[in-house]
Amino acid sequence: MNLTLRVWRQKSPREAGRLVTYQARDIIPDMSFLEMLDVVNEGLILKGEDPIAFDHDCREGICGMCSLVINGVPHGHQSGTTVCQLHMRHFHDGQTITIEPWRARPFPVLKDLIIDRSAFDRIIQAGGFTSVNAGGAPDANAIPIPKEEAELAMDAAACIGCGACVAACKNASAMLFVGAKVSQFLHLPQGHPEREARVRNMVAAMDREGFGNCTNTYECEAVCPKNISVRVIAELNRELRRAAFRPPPAKRAVGAG
């Protein structure tokens, strides 16, 4: 099949970007979307042109690195799918495809279709963990966890941190991402000692990075490649409200030792 691609090209964060048109020829329906771009890039390199820069790594739909907006939809129109697992059999011969990067102020474009998602890492650093050192953990079966709860935790933990939720949201809200991490720990006893601090700190970090708030349009859930439910946003809001009614954390005592 032959396709017309309109691709966002942007040399650097400082320079303005624009859509450039390319022809993708002899594309096989079994190719993944990224393999189709590989073919286009091979052609560009042979012509001595700069290949289209895009992020990708595992190409198995789990690392969360690929990040293309295809015809206006993050990861393309196939639901529950990352770009690397989107195959060309879902497009048709002669189609025009527009390819853009995630667009959100906290995710600046580095080059072409590559964006900087380090804001997500900083949100996790604010509290997306349990404070436990290696060694000395009790036997794993010492604390039973009901299967239903473990499954709810796992549903949330499936988030791959790709940022499609932000890209799809008119407010560039990261609440699906933050909610997923909060929900994971909410449903596991291991997360409880830091329950209030976690939600407060993560939401504060999210605000600091410039992500917007949720207005319940559910676009995030619709594009999430791991089908994370907006349930986690409800849980996030509930946790935040609950934390507001708890006394703020005591100032950390300075150790005597």
Added chain:
Amino acid sequence: MELASQVPSGPLTQKWDKHIAELKLVNPANKRKFRIIVVGSGLAGASAAASLAELGYNVDCLCYQDSPRRAHSIAAQGGINAAKNYQNDGDSVFRLFMDTLKGGDFRAREANVYRLAQVSNNIIDQCVAQGVPFAREYGGQLANRSFGGALVSRTFYARGQTGQQLLLGAYSSLSRQIALGKVRMFTRTEMLDLVLVDGVARGIVTRNLVTGEIVSFAGDAVVLATGGYGNLYFLSTMAAGANVSAVYRAYKRGALFANPCFVQIHPTCIPVSGEHQSKLTLMSESLRNDGRIWVPKKAGDKRASAQIPEDERDYYLERKYPTYGNLAPRDISSRAAKEVCDEGRGVGEFGRGVYLDFAESIGRLGAATIAERYGNLFEMYEKITGEDPYKVPMRIYPAVHYTMGGLWVDYNLMSNIPGLHVIGEANFSDHGANRLGASALMQGLADGYFIIPYTIGHYLAGAKPAKVTTDRPEFKAAEAEVRERLKRLLSLRGKRTVTSFHRELGHIMWEYCGMGRNDAGLKQALEKIPPLREEFWRNAIVPGVNEDLNTALEKAGRVADYLEFAELLCHDALTRTESCGSHFREESQTPEGEAQRDDEHFSHVSRWEFTGVGQRPNLHPEPLVFETVQPAVRSYK
């Protein structure tokens, strides 16, 4: 070259405990005076960086991805082993040790493998404490399933995303240390050289993948956790960016490379669909718990699977290996699949595939149960192939999946270069030939959480490294070499893309140094590689400049390293005239076509010393000592 493995004396079951008791310690107040460089942020790298920072060391951690959470450990699906015996089916540390050593065809160090089995239980405890959502039974206890090569149920899992959940556990611990200021994290940063000062590893040279800036890091010890080199074969299940460069540059600086030809072939990958393909996708081995593997009895039978009646199907694994059946280990299953395809009984368009059929288990358990167990894998399969595995059998074929060779390390996980430690898939340790499913995750985390934190302290307390900074001449010289190589790559304005060289090299390697190898083929490969390398430096195209985010330049550097490294693999394979695990030397087989090991001549680790590009490297074997277990014929019949 006399290099000790540093395996402690004493009974096998007490070696590690005895060793811990004897290791030198660093005073807690002094730990903060040391800086440790950890390259890579996968299971091994992230767990090591976090654990070392928790102890008080200052850590610099680097990864080439945009976030440490994306390391390829994330793609491991099936599970992680531990000898908990929660199922009361007779599992024990000793049994896990035995299965692993046997699975590795007795080409691993006994003491290392025992230690791995010993700490496996702590890993599960640690991960649960971190909030890893492992699958649970209704009573709230952890669930287990079984994997190839084992007759007990010891594999812990989190749906089909075990690697992801374990990695996110390590990543969250790492994130906590980043926030505390104990770890400085450098993303989109690639290691391009190792810096030695007075023969001791003291730092690395890196390229910032966004700006092209060449930056050196100095430290008191270097830990490489850079994963495997499977992408040498062009098609593998590795992440696109996974590469050999960091360990290969260390090898060029004098680190010994051990067992490079030990490449694990995984039996359950989705078959190749065409020349365009950039990678192979693995279907979890756990599928073999409920899937039955078969091909038509008749060669060239092109009927659809449903049209082939039961008595015209050959369930060849169940037939040949009745005890283990579809759960036969990876190498045996892989080779059996290749054999039936070579006989012309393969299925699918190119005849390079076998059926993995769930019809019977769906009939027995219902589609809902199968969906609960493997739902996400079935969806993934459907996305890639366009076929619904609930209705038609999956097609699978073996692919390069994991590399068991790597930089040589002693029992303390230190290479022959003092201060250079190597962990996880990047080292050769623990697994030898063809390790079993669900033990790679175990090794990465064992090294990172429970071994390197002890042994690196011992090194630092003993070596007492003096302070060095990056303005020393050794750093400047290494930086100049890195710049020169980048300049040379960027000057290539030939007629062939780097990818086309990579693909051609991959074909040579798969053909001559893949699942089956023979003397003539390996010699051919050694003749074909040097001209290809020479053509690369004459005829490749590398567009762009260094001072930019230049994905083509990154790729070119990695392929240039593969073109040198490939010869090392072939030399190693040529020397090893025995079959061992999936490293099937065609001249060395039993009358029934099974792998024939040669313990008399090859009960050793092949350590290779760099002697120059295109030169035959020098071999320094490390004899393997078996004090407790006598290597036996590996039978899964």
